[in-house]
Amino acid sequence: MGKIVTLGEIMLRLSTPGNTRFIQSDSFDVVYGGGEANVAISCANYGHDAYFVTKLPKHEIGQGAVNALRKYGVKTDYITRGGDRVGIYYLETGASMRPSKVIYDRAHSAIAEAEPEDFDFDAIMKNADWFHWSGITPAISDKAAELVRLACEAAKRQGVTVSVDLNFRKKLWTKEKAQSIMRPLMKYVDVCIGNEEDAELCLGFKPEADVTGGKTDAEGYKGIFMAMVKEFGFKYVASTLRESFSATHNGWKAMIYNGKDFYTSKHYDIDPIVDRVGGGDAFAGGIIHGLLTKATQGEALEFAVAASALKHTINGDFNLVSADEVEALAGGDASGRVQR
Amino acid sequence: MGKIVTLGEIMLRLSTPGNTRFIQSDSFDVVYGGGEANVAISCANYGHDAYFVTKLPKHEIGQGAVNALRKYGVKTDYITRGGDRVGIYYLETGASMRPSKVIYDRAHSAIAEAEPEDFDFDAIMKNADWFHWSGITPAISDKAAELVRLACEAAKRQGVTVSVDLNFRKKLWTKEKAQSIMRPLMKYVDVCIGNEEDAELCLGFKPEADVTGGKTDAEGYKGIFMAMVKEFGFKYVASTLRESFSATHNGWKAMIYNGKDFYTSKHYDIDPIVDRVGGGDAFAGGIIHGLLTKATQGEALEFAVAASALKHTINGDFNLVSADEVEALAGGDASGRVQR
Amino acid sequence: MGKIVTLGEIMLRLSTPGNTRFIQSDSFDVVYGGGEANVAISCANYGHDAYFVTKLPKHEIGQGAVNALRKYGVKTDYITRGGDRVGIYYLETGASMRPSKVIYDRAHSAIAEAEPEDFDFDAIMKNADWFHWSGITPAISDKAAELVRLACEAAKRQGVTVSVDLNFRKKLWTKEKAQSIMRPLMKYVDVCIGNEEDAELCLGFKPEADVTGGKTDAEGYKGIFMAMVKEFGFKYVASTLRESFSATHNGWKAMIYNGKDFYTSKHYDIDPIVDRVGGGDAFAGGIIHGLLTKATQGEALEFAVAASALKHTINGDFNLVSADEVEALAGGDASGRVQR
Amino acid sequence: MGKIVTLGEIMLRLSTPGNTRFIQSDSFDVVYGGGEANVAISCANYGHDAYFVTKLPKHEIGQGAVNALRKYGVKTDYITRGGDRVGIYYLETGASMRPSKVIYDRAHSAIAEAEPEDFDFDAIMKNADWFHWSGITPAISDKAAELVRLACEAAKRQGVTVSVDLNFRKKLWTKEKAQSIMRPLMKYVDVCIGNEEDAELCLGFKPEADVTGGKTDAEGYKGIFMAMVKEFGFKYVASTLRESFSATHNGWKAMIYNGKDFYTSKHYDIDPIVDRVGGGDAFAGGIIHGLLTKATQGEALEFAVAASALKHTINGDFNLVSADEVEALAGGDASGRVQR
Amino acid sequence: MGKIVTLGEIMLRLSTPGNTRFIQSDSFDVVYGGGEANVAISCANYGHDAYFVTKLPKHEIGQGAVNALRKYGVKTDYITRGGDRVGIYYLETGASMRPSKVIYDRAHSAIAEAEPEDFDFDAIMKNADWFHWSGITPAISDKAAELVRLACEAAKRQGVTVSVDLNFRKKLWTKEKAQSIMRPLMKYVDVCIGNEEDAELCLGFKPEADVTGGKTDAEGYKGIFMAMVKEFGFKYVASTLRESFSATHNGWKAMIYNGKDFYTSKHYDIDPIVDRVGGGDAFAGGIIHGLLTKATQGEALEFAVAASALKHTINGDFNLVSADEVEALAGGDASGRVQR
C-alpha cells in the first residue's frame, strides 16, 4: 500500500433528509465532502496512507471536516488551519423524474484564499506514490490554481505519479478560463480521467460522437482518448459513462486506454440510487488503487467501476466500502443476497 | 397571473414515517392537505394570487393549517375562524404490492358545520379569474354542499370561470346521493375533471369501455367526454389515466376534450413513487394554470400531466414545484440528472 | 383458530436507519425478532392463540422482548425469566447491488444456556394444535438442541402436529454437526420446510438440479421433495424459491408436496424490498395457518407465499399483516392502489 | 395480586417533540392514554391482573390503543371493538413559566357512543378485587355515564371494592351537570380521590380554606375529608397537593383519611418535570396497590405519592415504573445516583 | 393595529439538536432568524401588519427565509430577490456552566451587498406607524449602513416613529467604527433600546456603575438613560437586564425612561432556558406593541419584559407567542399549570 496525496476543498454538505425538498425541510443532514477528499477516503478504505491537503478554519465547523476525515482513516497532518469559512453545498435528493439539486455557497472559503506559504509541498510529496487533484480545485480561485501548480511541480520533483479528474464545473469558470489554466497543467499529469464533455471544455478537444441522451457507445470514446494521449502524453486516460434513466435509476460503465489498448468495463444497472454524489470520485479512487495494485488496466478499471457503482448505494460523498466488498462485486456477485 | 379561488376542506394529515405501518409507529409526520387546498398551493406556486376558502377552529391546530397555506404563498384572507375541530386523515404509505391506506376522521369538522353567513361569496369572487371546487366538498355535509352552490352562484354573478374535479368518495356518500347533489351543480361548471368512474358515480354516465385493470385505452374516454359536453355544456373535459403496477410504480397520462378535439398527453413512468396523494389535485392545478396561460389545450394538458407526475415524487399533499420545473419536464427532460 | 406453540430465541435487533452503513450510524433502530418468534407473530395476526416459548433475562432488555411479543398479541405465559443476556444481531440494510449485512452476537444468551427444568413441555403442549421450531434453535447450543428434543417428544405425547423450518446457518454449526442433530429429530416432524440447500446441509440430501444463480426451475424440487417424504414420512414438504436480482429487487414463489401432488405457487416480483429479514418465517407462519384452515395444499401455499411476499414490504422481523390483507393479495390484487 | 378493572376512554395523544410549540412542529409523538387506562397500566406494572374496559374502532388507530395496553401487560379481553373514532388530545409541553397546553378532540369517540349491550358487566366484575373509574368517564356523554352506573351496580353485586377519582373537567360539563350525575354514583364508592376543587365542583362541598396559589396547608383538607366521609360513607378519602412553581418545577405531596386518622405524606420537589400528564392517575394506581397490599393507610399513601412523583419523570401518560422502583423512592432514596 | 416596518438581515440558523456539540452532530436544525426579522415576527403575532425589508437570493435557501416569515404572518412584499447567498449562523446550545456558542458566516450576504435602488423606501414607509432597525444592520457592511440611513430619512419624511436596538456586535465592527456610523443615525430615532455596554460602544457614553457580574442595580441605569435622552432627544430609552447564573438559568427584568419617569419591571426567574437567542428582539417587539397600544410606559414595559421572558422558553429565534399569552404572564400567572 502506498502514500497517496490529494489536494482540494472539503465542503460542509447540507442535505435535506430523505426526498424532502429544500423548502420543506426543518433539518439538514450534515456530512463533509469534496472531489479530492472523497478520493482520499476511497484510498484510505483500501488500506493506503491517504493524505488530504487543504486549509480549514480553526473553528468547530473546520474541525468537523478534519474529524470526518480522521474518522475514516485519512491522514490530516498536512491540513493548514486558518481562514474564515468552510465552503458549503446544499443538496436536495430527487426521485424518479425529479432531479437532485445542488446549490453552492463556496466562495471565500479558507482554501480558496490560501497562500503558497500555507503548504510545504516538497515535504508533502516526499515518499509519496501518487498525487491526485481535480479540475475543481484550480476553478475555485486563482490562488487555488497556483497551489495546484506548485503541488504538481513538487510531485514531479519527488517522482510522484500524478492523476487528474478534469471535472468541469460551469458555475465556477468558463471553458475559456478553464482551458487557459488546465492545458498548461497537463504536462504534469500521468493519468487523466474525464469524459468527452470535460475533454472539450477543459482541454479543447472537439467531441467526436453525438453524446446527447447519455447513451453514447463506449467505442466512440476511443478516438478522443487517442487524441488526448497524443497531445499530452498521458499514460492512461479513463472515463465513466453514465446513462441517466431517472434520478433513481442509472446505467454505469467505464473505459480506459493505455496508449495501446482500449478496454471497456462491465455494465451496471443501478436501481435504486441512494446517493450519486461522489460517484466520479469513487471511480478516481478505484483507478488509483487499481493501477497501483492490479496487473492489468482492465482489472484496474473493473475495480474502479465496481467501486463507483457501489458508491451510488451509500449516503454521503464518501465511498465507505472496503476493497473486499469492491472485489466481490467486480467478481460478479451483484445479487444482493444477505451476508450473514 | 390571475386571482384564483378554491373552496373546500383542509385536513390535518397524520402519516407514518417511511414505510412503517400504523401499528408500528411512535410518531406521525404532520402536514396539512385537502383537494381544493392542494389546488390552491399549485396555483400559488405558479405565480397566481390563490385564495383558499374554508372554516377552521381558532385553536393552534386550526392555525397550523392557516400557516401551512401562508408558508407556500396561498392567501388566507377569506378563511373564517371558528368551529370545533380540524378534520383528520391518517395515512400509511405502502410499498411494492402493499397498498397505502387512508383512515378518515373528518366528520364534524369546522367546514362541515359552517353556515352560509360565515362567507361573503360575492366579495370573495370579485375580480376573480377562476373558481375551483371538487366533489369532496359537497360530500362532506349538506351544509358544505349548500356552500358550494352559493359559491358557484356568486362566481357566475361575477363572471368567473368555474372548474370542478368530480372526485367521487365512496366513504362520504352513495352514488345516488352524489348524483342528486352534483348534477344540479354542473350548470355552473365550465371545466370538468373526472375519470369514467367519477362520471358514472357522480353524474350517472354509463361507462363505455372496460376499465378493469387500469389499462384502459385513452381513446375509450372520447365517447364519454363527448356525452358529458353534450349534456352539461362543459368547455373542457379532462381526466388522468393511472396504471397501477404497484404501490411504488405507476404509469401516468391524461386526456382533454374541448368539444371539438380530443388530445392525449405523453406517458410518464413513475418509479419509485414518493407520495401519490394529491396527484389528481396537482393535475387540476396544472389544468387551471395551463388553460389560463397556454395557447392550446394540448399545451395546457402537457403542463398539467407533467405537474402531476412530479407530484408523485414529493412528500405531502402539496405539489411543491415551480412552473419552471414543470416546463422542464413537459419539455422532455426526465433524465433526473443532477442540477448544479 | 388453534393453539400454536413455537420454541426458539428472540433477539434484540439493532439496525442502521434507512440505508446507512454500520460505520455511519449514530443510532440503531430497535426491534426484536427471531425465526420462531416471527412465526408466532404471524399466527397471532391471523387470529390464533400463539405461544412463544423461550428464556429471557429479568432486566429491561429481556422485558423489551416480552413486550414486543405482547404488543402484537403473542402469549408470553410460557416464557421463563432468567439468564444473563438477550442475543443480539446487528443489521445493515443494503440497496441495489450492495447486500444487507448481519453481524451476530448471540452466544451465551439466556435460551442458549437454558436447562430442561426451565420448561414444563407437557403443560405447554397440552391442548395445542401445532408446534413449530426451526433449525436455528438446536444450532445455538447443545442445551437448546436438547430442549427441542424434549419439546418434540411432549408434542408427540400430546398429539400435536409438528413443523420444522430447516434453516441451516453456517455461522452456528457445520453440516456434519447439523445432520447429527437434525436427522434424529425428523421423526417427530409432520411438515418440513426447507430449500435444497437446507435439505443438503441439515439432512444430507444431494441436490438434484443446479441451483446456482438462484433461478432454479421449481420443478427441479420435485425429486428432492419426494426423497424427503420417502425417508422421513413428512406429510408435507414445502419451500420458497427466491430470485435475487439485487438487494432491493427479488422474485418470489414457493412449492409444496403432500406425498402425492406437487403444487407451485404464483410468482411475485418484489420491488422495492423494504426489509427481507423474516421472509422465510412469514412463509412458515402462512403454511401453518394455511394447512390449519384451507381446504387444499394449494390454497395453503398461495396464502403462505402471499404472506411472505408482503413481509418484504414491512420493516422489522415481524410480518405485521392481517389475514384479510394476505387474502387480498393472494386473490390477485397486487396493484397497490390506495385503500381509502 | 388481584384482578383490577377500570372503565373509561383511552385516547390517541399527539404531542409535539421536546418543547416545540404546536405551530412549529412537523411531527407529533404518538402515545395512548386516558385516566382509567393509565390506572390500569400502573396496576399491571405492580403485578396485578389489570383489565381495561372500553370500546375502540376496528381500524388500526383503535388497534394501536389495544396494542399499547397489551404491550405493558394490561388485559384487553373486555374491550369491545366498533364505533367510528378514537378520541384525540393534542399536547404541547411547556417550560419554565410557559404552561403546557392541551387541546381536546374527543367528541363522538367509540366509547362516548357505546351502548350498554356492548358490555357484560357481571362477567367483567366476576372475581374482581377492585373497580376503578374517574369523573371523566360520565362526563364524556350521557351514554358513558350510564355505563358507569351499570358497571358500579355489577361491581357491588359481585362484592368488588369501588374507587373513583373525581377529576372534574370544565370543558366536558358544568358543575351543575357534574353534581347531578356524580352525587348519585357516590353510593357505590368505597375509596374517593379528589382535591378540594373536585369535591366542590363534582359533589357540591364548599371549600374550607383558601387554596389560591397552590400552597394550601394540607391540614386544611381535614375538614372537607371528614365531611365527605360523613355524607357518602367512603372508607377512604385521599388527595394529592400540587405546588406549581413553574411548568417544569412542582412540589408534590398527598393526604389520606380513613374516617379516623388523617395522614400526610412526605413532600417531593420535582425539578425538572419530564411529563406531568397522568400524575394524578399514577396516584390513583398507587392508592389501589397500596390499599390492597400494605398494612396501613400511611404506607399505602407513601407508595402512591412516590409512584406519582416518579410519573413526572416519565414521558407519556403511562407510569412505567415497577413496584421496586416506587418502594426505593418511598423508602428514601431520591438521590438519583446511577444504578449500575 | 398598525403597519410596522423593520429592515435588516435574516439568516439561516443551523443549530445542533438538543445539547449536542458542533463536533458531535450529524444534523442541524434549520430555522431562520435575525434581529429585525424577529421583531417583525413578534409584531405579526400581536396582530400588526408587520413588513420585513431585506434582500434574499432567488434560490431555495432564500425562498426558505421568505416562507419562514410568511408562515407566521409577516408581509414579504418589500423583500427584493437577488444576490448570492443567505448569511448563516451556527448555534450550539449550552447547558449549566457550558455556554452556548455562535459561529457567524454572514459576510457577502445578499443584504450586505444590496444597493439603494433595490428598495423604494418612500413606498415602504407610506402609511407606516413604526420603523424599527438595530445596530446589527449598519454593522454588516457600509452598503447596509447606507440603506439604514435612507430608510430612516424616508421614515421621517412619512412621519413614522423610529426605534433602534443598539445591539453592538464586536465581531462586526469596532467601537470607533460603530460610533462613527451610529451617532449620526440617532437623530432619526424616537425610541432607543440598549444596555450600558451598547450605549458605551455604539454611542460613546461612559458607564456609570460597575456592571461586572451581571447583577447591576437597575437604578444604576437611570443616569445613563437621562444622558441619552439629553443628547439625542429620544422619547423613550429602554433596556433589559440579564443575570446569567448559568447557560440554563437566568434572571430577567427591564427598565424604561420617558424623559421624566424611570420605571423598573417585575423580575423573572427563567429556569430552564430553552433557547435564549432572540430574547432581546422579543423585548423590542414587545416595546413597539406596548407603546402603540398601552396607556403607560409601565404597562408597555411589563408587556415587553413578559414577552421576552417567554421567548426564552421557545425554540428558534422567533418569539411564537400570542398577545394573550404575554398578557397572562404579565398579569401574574407564572405557575405553568397545564391549560386544558
Added chain:
Amino acid sequence: MGKIVTLGEIMLRLSTPGNTRFIQSDSFDVVYGGGEANVAISCANYGHDAYFVTKLPKHEIGQGAVNALRKYGVKTDYITRGGDRVGIYYLETGASMRPSKVIYDRAHSAIAEAEPEDFDFDAIMKNADWFHWSGITPAISDKAAELVRLACEAAKRQGVTVSVDLNFRKKLWTKEKAQSIMRPLMKYVDVCIGNEEDAELCLGFKPEADVTGGKTDAEGYKGIFMAMVKEFGFKYVASTLRESFSATHNGWKAMIYNGKDFYTSKHYDIDPIVDRVGGGDAFAGGIIHGLLTKATQGEALEFAVAASALKHTINGDFNLVSADEVEALAGGDASGRVQR
C-alpha cells in the same frame, strides 16, 4: 505535550433518546466509551498524543469503536483486531428523583479474552510520558488483569509515570477478589485516583468518616489519603466528591494530596446534568494534563475538576472540550453567557 497511553475496554453504548425508559424506546443512540478510552479522549483534546490500547473484533462494530477514537484524535495504532464481540452497556438516563440505569452486557468481549501476545507493551510504552489504567480493566477477566500487570511492568521498565483510577465495580468482582488483584498492582502506581469507597473495596482501607448521604466533608479524606501514600508510596492521591441531590442536579468538587499538602478545589453546582457518565474519567484526564503541564497540584486539580464538571453538560462518555474551555471555567466564568 506528551505521549500518553491508556489500556482498557471500549464498549458500545446503547442509550435511550432523551429521558425515555428502556421499555419505551424504539431506537438507541450509539456512542462508544469506557473508562480508559474516555481518558484518552480527554488527553487528545488537550493536545497530547494519546494512544488507546485494546483489542476489538474485525467486524464493523469493532471498526465503529476505532473510528470513534480516531474521529477525536486518539491514536489507534496499538489496537489489536480480533476476538468475537464488542462489550455493550445499555444506558437509560434518569431525571429528578428517577436514577439513570446501566445494564452491562460485556462478558466475553475481545479485550476480556485477549492474550499477552496480542500486545508488545515495551514498544507501546517506548517514549511514553504517562500510562493510565483503571480498576475496571483487571476486573473484567483474569486475562485482562494479566495484561494490566504486563503493561505496568513495561511502563516501569520504560520509565513511564503510572496512574490508576481505582473505580470499584461491584457487578464485576467482589472486594476480596479486587484486593487480591489490585493491591499487588499498586507498587507500579505513581498517581492514585479513588474515593473512600474505592480505597476500602479495592485496597482494604477502612473508611474514616461517615460518607452516607454524599455530603462528606472534604477534610475527612485527608486521613485516608495520608494512609494510602504511606502504604503504597503514591506521589499523588486525588478524589472527586459528588453530592447527589437528584439525577439532574449534583454538587461537584475534588481533593488532592501530594504527601505534604492537601488541597480542596472550588465547588461546582451542576444543574441540569446532561450526561454524567464519564465524569470521573474526565477528572482523571484532567489530572494527567494538569500534573504534566501545571506548576502546582492545586492548579492541576482545578483544571481537572473544571474539566469533569463540564463533562456533565456533554452527551456521551467522551469529554469533548478543549483545554481553553476548561481554563475559562476554572478561571471563574460559569455564567454560561453566549459566546459569539
